[in-house]
Amino acid sequence: MSRIDDLITELAPKGVPMQPLGEVGIFIRGRRFTKADRVDDGLPSIHYGEIYTHYGVATSDTISDVRADLAPTLRFAQPGDVIIAAVGETVEDVGKAVAWLGTEQVAVHDDCFIFRSSLDPKFVVYLTQSDAFKKAKEPFVARAKVKRLSASGLARLRIPLPPIDVQREIVRVLDSFQLLEAELVAELEARKQQRLAFSYTLPEAPYIKALSSGTSEHVRLGEIATPYVDPLRVQADEIYMNLGVKWYGEGVFARESKRGSTIKGTTLYRVKPGQFIYNRMFVTEGSFAVVPPELADGVVSAEFPVYDLDNSRVLPEWLLLYFQDEYTLKRVAAEVTGVERGSTKSRRRWKQEQFEAFQIELPSVPAQRELLRVLGTVAALESSLRDELVARRKQFDYYRDKLLTFEELPV
Structure with a gap:
């Protein structure tokens, strides 16, 4: 984190300005397409449900396609844009965002906004995940049956605007946290699959099979x-x-x-x-x-x-x-x-x-019990990995909010 401190001291010694999002970029609402418009090979597209699925970044190989003949009726995000969910089932879901890092443009559903600016797109995404941003947006969320954000509400949200080099360094640090989390998630999934595969073969192990011999x-x-x-x-x-x-x-x-x-x-x-x-x-x-x-x-x-x-x-x-x-x-x-x-x-x-x-x-209860006992050793490892994942996520939240808190430049 000293690199970030050094950059702020060098580039923003008197503090960081706060400005409304609407003054540093533009919001473009997407255009509607339906599930019936989905195809296997067409134009890359994204809707708010897919924003919830991804964590911070979307690319061409992670989303679905829509019919190419719809192109004249659609609106597209360009590489480097940020796509923000305009609706959601809870206040926390509204405003969730991904940076579009695909190599081509992507059609955006009308339940999303395209935010286009000169800011680092992942810096913007990390800001939308921060506790401060979540609290700031609440007054602008319509309390209808389905929660909704307007472009005018988003435009009024004030955010810190450190120099671009500071933004990129913050992204680099937070990305490293995310990489560690992704590795841990992958290991947890591998251990789970290992346990399940083990569970398929164990019933045939002689000492377990004997416990159910003639009683299964x-x-x-x-x-x-x-x-x-x-x-x-x-x-x-x-x-x-x-x-x-x-x-x-x-x-x-x-x-x-x-x-x-x-x-x-x-x-x-x-x-x-x-x-x-x-x-x-x-x-x-x-x-x-x-x-x-x-x-x-x-x-x-x-x-x-x-x-x-x-x-x-x-x-x-x-x-x-x-x-x-x-x-x-x-x-x-x-x-x-x-x-x-x-x-x-x-x-x-x-x-x-x-x-x-x-x-x-x-199988017999003794065979069930023995199977669970053996698998319990693998499950214990899974449990410890889950605990570590929870701790890592808390650590990430802490440092994200810390890194995105700046001394404000006096007006």
Whole structure:
């Protein structure tokens, strides 16, 4: 960081000016295109959902294409522009941005703005991620059903404008943090795939196979899982901790607590520790979990079927492992019914009767337990990597906000 300090001392000894974004660049709203316009080989395009997918940078090989004949009706970002999401489900999502670092222009959806300036594009992106920027933009976010930012609101946001050499050095430092995080994410994914591959071969290991010799059976899930329904009438003045289920078997999580008066539904459902739960809408992404003790006070909507398991026949953690298997998820995907609706696939569901009729090969409990014990050593390494990833992200947030805080130049 001393290099940045030296540059600021040399190039901005009296402080850094603050100016509205609208005075240092222009905002261009994109033009609408639809999912039906998507093709395999056409014009590179980007919409706000893809901005959420990427972290700071988008290139030609990371996004989708639209029909080339639409070109006269579209608006394009050029290499070096910043693309900013104008809409989002939460205030934090609105204003998320990526730097367009492709080698060609990209068509931009009308739920996004193109910001064109002489600033370093990644410097602008890191600014939009900063805590100060998030707080500054809140007054300009329309509190509608879907949160929205206007070009005039963005243009009024004041940002620090250090010299370009300072901007580039800050980007270099923060990029190095991001590279370390990317390497850690890749290692975590590799360890996860290693564990899953290990889990496929372990049942055939002689000492584990012997534990189930002659006792492995094919059962319907309804034979070992009983639906648990404990309804709770929503009260306007009560506070509820809604639970969700992460993808890829990564567990239950607590959403932001809400007052009953802000909840659309009239009924929620209680859960208990050790129960098996899944999200009917995202089973193809492995949205299965076991309720942990620390979230026993949470509630779920009807989209999250909850089951008590017969622990004399199946261990919850083993069943969760079973539903992380790629082949199992393909079998589930073949049963999912409904019409796909946008990128969320929100109309496609795996119904409870389908879950309960689903057949699995069930080894003995001793074999399940031994399999989990062996895999637990790999899972422990995954857990430590996740902890390190959380720490790295906190470290990045700290230094990003620190590096983007300047002594303001007196007016």
